[in-house]
Amino acid sequence: MDLTIRQALPEEYAALGEITAQAYLRDGLLDFGESDSYLDELRDVAKRAGAAEVLVAVEGDRLLGGVTFVPAGGPMADIAGPGEAEIRMLAVDHAARGRGAGEALVRACVDRARAVPGCLGVVLSTQRTMHTAHRIYARLGFLRTPERDWNPLPELFDLRLLTYALTL
Template sequence: MDIVIRPATTGEHAELGEITAQAYLGDGLLDFGESDAYLGELRDVAKRAAAAEVLVAVEHGTLLGGVTFVPGPGPMADIAGPGEAEIRMLAVARAGRGRGAGEALVRACVDRARGIEGCGRIVLSTQRTMHSAHRIYERLGFTRTPDRDWNPLPELDDIMLLTYELTL
């Protein structure tokens, strides 16, 4: 496999932001399309990189995708508590799918979490329709944690994020 996982450079922020936004838009994961407020968050890689670690998957100089690794509770954490790291905003460009980039990014996050003293698990939230991502998580040993499922937009009853965890 020629896919390299490494920290994102400042010069890659705009491209990764667009890959992330297009992955969510293309998969129908944003309720309001281009007007969805979360789209701005997906595109703002610089903001994520200032508060967490943004990793990219690169193959022969081509950016395939990225992920935000959150080493514990803080401004970028959605559900991580003490002793937990979190995976956020995993996205792979359509052209890079099916080649192992998503799995390599998740494995890199797991490896980073294992290197944090006192970190006992890694957690994440995912949408119900992200079936390819669910398969990656389950293949790597993550298990569903329905008791932690949550709604990021309480005013909309039908948006529930599923949660997974991996005990390290």
Template sequence: MVIVWRQAKPEEYETLGEITAQAYLGDGLLAFGEDDGYLDALRDVAKRAAAAEVLVAVDSDERILGGVTFVPDGGPMADIARPGEAEIRMLAVAPAARGRGAGEMLVRACVEQARAVPGCRRLVLSTQRTMRSAHRIYLRLGFARTPERDWEPLPGLELLAYGLEL
């Protein structure tokens, strides 16, 4: 099966939002489950696309397998990016599509996008400790843990930072 990445289309936002929300819920990544306020942000792909780049992985039938938000140069979608850094946010792959390379393709797409941003020297991201499959992708692609940039958006929710020098 061929998987490619591209910019998300507005008519795909709702589908991608639900894939992202269900991936986070299914993996137990939301502290308050269905009542977690972050769920609204995960579902609001249109808002993300207005402030950053939303990329999708699709199969040969144009089915959306997953998506990611690429923040090229700060702005309202950046959590930890500093000047000269781009950021990866909200990477998610539909449970039925996992293990087929869509997640890695989306991270590679973000690396490619970051390298095309003038003055961008580093790509950063935050991840939860339990996202071990994602950690393996990051390490395989050359990202390194940057524990000095770990942070807590909410008390008790520790996010681990990774970075890739471009």
């Protein structure tokens, strides 16, 4: 596979938003399906690109997936502390899974974190059922950090997110 990782182009935002939303929907990761308010956030790639770096995996002219890289701090950070970058919203089109796009996107985020002055680590949150992603994180040296696990919406439902960290 001739895979390229690069910044998302504005003309790709809608397609990437739909890939991300469909990945979460098809994997059963949204409690309320199409009415889940987080779905709007997943689809709003332009908003993410204005606050962080959105990367895509492409093969030729085919968009395979994307990820949001949040350098230390920034409005898109959920759990990153001082000196940490964060990975958010990793998603690969179902038809393109198993071909290395997800791992390549995570590797690109790690490479970007290493280039950020003062960045000492990379953190991320994931759902319990994202087993394929967990294997990617472990393969790349990320370790579980259960003391950082959290629930983004405790007033609505119990959605405990697992956390991982990689020391650079």
